Amino acid sequence: MLGELGEASFVEKEAIVERLSARGDPSIRPLLSALLEDRLIVRQSDQRVFIVKSADDSLASLELIDPVSLAGAGSASRDDLTRIGTNNRLRKRLRALVARFDLSNPDAAVRLAAVQEILRSLDAESLELLRSRSAVEPNAGVKAEIEIGMGLASLDSGDSRARLAAIAALTRTLSPQVRNRLAALVEPTADGGFAEPDELVRQAAARAVRAIDRWRAFYGVVETLFFGLSVGSVLVLVAVGLAITFGVMGVINMAHGELMMLGAYTTYVMQLAMPNHIGVSILLAVPAAFLVAGATGVILERTIIRFLYGRPLETLLATFGVSLVLQQLVRSLFSANNRSVETPAWMSGTLQMNGALSITVNRLCIIAFTLVVFAILLIVLKRTRLGLDIRAVSQNRAMAQAMGIRTGWVDAMTFGLGSGIAGIAGVALSQFTNVGPNLGQSYIIDSFMVVVFGGVGNLWGTLVGGLSMGVVHQLLEPYAGAVLAKILVLVALIVFIQRWPRGLFPQTGRAAESQT
Amino acid sequence: MSGVRRWTMIEHDRAGAVFLALIAAVAIAAPVLNQLVPASSPFHLSTYSLTLIGKYMCYAMLALAVDLIWGYAGILSLGHAAFFALGGYAMGMYLMRQIGPRGVYGDPILPDFMVFLNWQKLPWFWTGFNHFWFALVAIAAVPAALALVFGWFAFRSRVTGVYFSIMTQALSYALMLAFFRNDMGFGGNNGFTDFKDILGFDLHADRTRVVLVVVTAAALAASYLACRVIVSSRAGRLFRAIRDAESRARFLGYRVESYKLWVFVVSAVLAGIAGALYVPQVGIINPSEFAPINSIEAVIWVAVGGRGTLFGAAMGAVLVNYAKTYFTGALPELWLYALGALFVLVTLFLPHGLAGLGRRRRRAVQAGAAVPAIWVLGSHVGVSLGNKLK
Numbered sequence: 001m002l003g004e005l006g007e008a009s010f011v012e013k014e015a016i017v018e019r020l021s022a023r024g025d026p027s028i029r030p031l032l033s034a035l036l037e038d039r040l041i042v043r044q045s046d047q048r049v050f051i052v053k054s055a056d057d058s059l060a061s062l063e064l065i066d067p068v069s070l071a072g073a074g075s076a077s078r079d080d081l082t083r084i085g086t087n088n089r090l091r092k093r094l095r096a097l098v099a100r101f102d103l104s105n106p107d108a109a110v111r112l113a114a115v116q117e118i119l120r121s122l123d124a125e126s127l128e129l130l131r132s133r134s135a136v137e138p139n140a141g142v143k144a145e146i147e148i149g150m151g152l153a154s155l156d157s158g159d160s161r162a163r164l165a166a167i168a169a170l171t172r173t174l175s176p177q178v179r180n181r182l183a184a185l186v187e188p189t190a191d192g193g194f195a196e197p198d199e200l201v202r203q204a205a206a207r208a209v210r211a212i213d214r215w216r217a218f219y220g221v222v223e224t225l226f227f228g229l230s231v232g233s234v235l236v237l238v239a240v241g242l243a244i245t246f247g248v249m250g251v252i253n254m255a256h257g258e259l260m261m262l263g264a265y266t267t268y269v270m271q272l273a274m275p276n277h278i279g280v281s282i283l284l285a286v287p288a289a290f291l292v293a294g295a296t297g298v299i300l301e302r303t304i305i306r307f308l309y310g311r312p313l314e315t316l317l318a319t320f321g322v323s324l325v326l327q328q329l330v331r332s333l334f335s336a337n338n339r340s341v342e343t344p345a346w347m348s349g350t351l352q353m354n355g356a357l358s359i360t361v362n363r364l365c366i367i368a369f370t371l372v373v374f375a376i377l378l379i380v381l382k383r384t385r386l387g388l389d390i391r392a393v394s395q396n397r398a399m400a401q402a403m404g405i406r407t408g409w410v411d412a413m414t415f416g417l418g419s420g421i422a423g424i425a426g427v428a429l430s431q432f433t434n435v436g437p438n439l440g441q442s443y444i445i446d447s448f449m450v451v452v453f454g455g456v457g458n459l460w461g462t463l464v465g466g467l468s469m470g471v472v473h474q475l476l477e478p479y480a481g482a483v484l485a486k487i488l489v490l491v492a493l494i495v496f497i498q499r500w501p502r503g504l505f506p507q508t509g510r511a512a513e514s515q516t
Numbered sequence: 517m518s519g520v521r522r523w524t525m526i527e528h529d530r531a532g533a534v535f536l537a538l539i540a541a542v543a544i545a546a547p548v549l550n551q552l553v554p555a556s557s558p559f560h561l562s563t564y565s566l567t568l569i570g571k572y573m574c575y576a577m578l579a580l581a582v583d584l585i586w587g588y589a590g591i592l593s594l595g596h597a598a599f600f601a602l603g604g605y606a607m608g609m610y611l612m613r614q615i616g617p618r619g620v621y622g623d624p625i626l627p628d629f630m631v632f633l634n635w636q637k638l639p640w641f642w643t644g645f646n647h648f649w650f651a652l653v654a655i656a657a658v659p660a661a662l663a664l665v666f667g668w669f670a671f672r673s674r675v676t677g678v679y680f681s682i683m684t685q686a687l688s689y690a691l692m693l694a695f696f697r698n699d700m701g702f703g704g705n706n707g708f709t710d711f712k713d714i715l716g717f718d719l720h721a722d723r724t725r726v727v728l729v730v731v732t733a734a735a736l737a738a739s740y741l742a743c744r745v746i747v748s749s750r751a752g753r754l755f756r757a758i759r760d761a762e763s764r765a766r767f768l769g770y771r772v773e774s775y776k777l778w779v780f781v782v783s784a785v786l787a788g789i790a791g792a793l794y795v796p797q798v799g800i801i802n803p804s805e806f807a808p809i810n811s812i813e814a815v816i817w818v819a820v821g822g823r824g825t826l827f828g829a830a831m832g833a834v835l836v837n838y839a840k841t842y843f844t845g846a847l848p849e850l851w852l853y854a855l856g857a858l859f860v861l862v863t864l865f866l867p868h869g870l871a872g873l874g875r876r877r878r879r880a881v882q883a884g885a886a887v888p889a890i891w892v893l894g895s896h897v898g899v900s901l902g903n904k905l906k
Contacts, residue, residue, distance in 0.1 A: 321859025328852035490690040498669040
C-alpha cells in the first residue's frame, strides 16, 4: 500500500492515509508526520518508500529510514529520491490524524497541542475520541481544553437545554475562540434571523460574551502591568548601581554603562568557557560579572575619581574618558561586532495562565532577578558593617573619619559595590539586547533619569521610579508606538524635575543641603 | 559702563588679539592657497582641507557657546549639540527647498524623502524655508525659543549643577529620538543631504566653499568679540559670581534666574549659528548630530582648551578635532584610547586646560592680585545701597 503513495493523486493519497491510520497502530505516526514535513520520499531505482531524517535540500546524500520497521536503511544520493508531495487539504487531514495519535502521548504538552489541533476541525468521530480521552486524562490543563472542545461541540446540539448548559460551562473559559463562537450566536445573520433560534440561549450567550470580555479586559490590564513591570525592572537594574555611585557618593559616573557592558561580555566569555552548560554558565556569570566590574570600579576610584571629589562636573569628563577607553578596549579584544549570548532553556517559553493571559518566562525572570538584587543591596547597606560605614561616610565624612573609619577604603568599596551591581545588570542585559561595545551608551541616559526621578541618594526612589517609568512607557506604547512613548516619558520626566527638582523621594535635613 | 571702557577691556585681551589675528590669517591664507596657488604646488590647500578648516571653525563657535555658559556662568549644558543641530536643520530645510525639481523624484515642492513617504503636501512648519531670510531668522529663533522655554522652567525651579546637565542631556536625547522618526517631517534617520546650491551658488564649487570658510571665520571672530563683550560687562562679572556662589549672588539681590536665562539663550543662538554654518560645508545633517556624545565632546574641547578663557575653548575645539581627524585616519584603533586618556589627564592635571599652562606662570608673578568676583559685586551693592540711603 505504501508503494502506491508515490504515484497517487492527492485524493488517493488521502484515502491511503485514512486507511493506514484506521488501523490505529501507533507505529504509523512517524510515517504521517514524515509525510507532513516533506520527509517521505520514493527511491527512483526500486520505487520503495522511505523516511529521510532531514528535508534539507543542501545535503548531497540523505540517510534513509524504513517506514515500517523504523530501522536505518542506508543512505542514498539526492538525485535518486523523489519527495512525495502534499497539498493544503492533505496536510490539514494529516495534522488531525497525527493529533489523534498524540492524544495518548505521555507528555502533557504534546497532548494539549493535539487537543487544540483536533478542535480546529471537529467532527463526530473526533468528538467521540475526545470524550473517551477526557475520562482517562490525568492532566487538568488538557482536560479543561477537552471540556472547551466538547462545550463548543454541544453548541451545535439540537437540544436548547444542552446548548444552555454548554454556554454556562464555556463562560469560565477566556479563549478568543470561545468568545468568537458565542458572539456569532447573538449576531444577526444577513437575512435578519439569528444563528441561534432560541431567545433564551441568545440571552445567555450575550451575557457570557460580556462576562468574557470583562475578564479579558481585566487580564489585558494585568498583562500591560506585567510588561511594564518587566520593562521597569530593567530600568531599576541598570540604575541601581548608579544609585550607589551617583546617588550615595555623588560621582557622575559616565562609565556606568561601560561597566554594564563589561558584565555582559563576562557572560559571553563564561558561555565560551562552558558551551555545553549554558544554564549553569549564566548563573556563574553573575558573581563573575560582579567581580570583573567591581574590580574595574575599585581601580577607577583609586586611580582617578578620588582626586576629583567635590568637583562633580570634572568627574563627569574624566569618567566619560574612561568610558571611551573601555569601549575601545572591548573593540580591540572582541572586535566591534555584536556577540551573541544564548538564552538558557529554562528562561525561554511562556506560562499560559488562562485563555487570556500568558506570561513569558524571561520577563518573569528579570522581575525576580531585579527584586533579588535590590533586596541584597538593601541588606548590604542596612545590615552589614560595610553598609554602616558607607552611610556614615556619605552623611558626614569628617565625623566618620574622626570615628576611625578608613574613608578612603570605604570610598573604594562603595564605588566597587556600585560598579559590581552594574556588572550584574550587564548579565541581565545580555539576555535581551545585543552585546556590543555600544551597549552601555544606550542605557546611560535612562539610568541617570531613573536615579534623578527617584530622588538622588534614595534606593527606594530608584525602585519606585524605575518601575513606574516602565509601566507608564508600556501604557503609552499601544497608542504612541515605542519611540514616541519613550520620548513622552523623557519629556514628562524633564517637566517633573522642573516641578520637583529633588525627585520623588527627596532627601531632607542637613545631609541634603550639604550634598549639592 | 561706557563704551570706551568696554573697548579697553577688549584691547587688554592680549591672547584674544592673537586669536583674532589667527582667524584673520586663516581667512586670508586659506582662500589664497586654495584659489591662487596651483594644485601642483606643495603649498596648495585642497578643497578637502579647506572644508575641514571651515568645520573646525564651526566647532570652535560651538565651543565658545559652551564656554560662555560653563566657563563663566557655571552652567554645564550637555545638550548644546541639540542647539547646534537645530540651527543645522533650519539651514538644511532652506537648502532642501533650494533643490527644487532637481531631486531624484523631480517634485518641484516636496523634498525627495517626502515623495518617498507618499506625502501629499509640505507640512506647515516647512513654509517660508524657501526664503533665505526666513531660514536665517529660524536659525537663531528656534534654538533661542527652546533655550528660553527650557531655561525658564529649569532656572526658575533652581535645577542646577549636575541635575541641569542630566536634564539637558535627556532633552537632547529626546530630540534625537524624535528626529529619527519619519513622521516628524525631517527626513528620519537619513536627515537632509544632496544639497545643490545656496543663494544660487553651487555648493560643490570651490569658490562657494572658499566664501563659506571666510564667512565662518568672520562669524567666529564676531562671536568671540560678542562673548568677550558679554563677559567683560557688569553682567559678565555677575555670571562669574553666580558660578562661584550662586546663593550669595541671589541674596545680594540679583535676579540670578534672569541672568542665567539670558546667557543660556545667547549661548544657544551661538550654537545654532555654528550649526547652520556647518551644514552647507559638510553637506549633510541627520539626527545623530543630536547625540548626547556630541554635546559631551563639545564640553571636552572647552575643558582641554581651558574653560573660562573663550580663546582657549575655541583653540581646544580645533586642536581636539585636528587630533581626531589625524588619529582616525592614521591610527583608528588608538583614537578612542587617546581621546579617553586626554580627558582623564586634562581633568586630573590641567584643571584650567592648556590655556591654564600660561596663566599659572603669570599668576605666580602677580600673586594675590586676583580678587574673587563676588567681593567686587558685594562692594558694588554696598555702594549702590549707600547711594540710595543718601
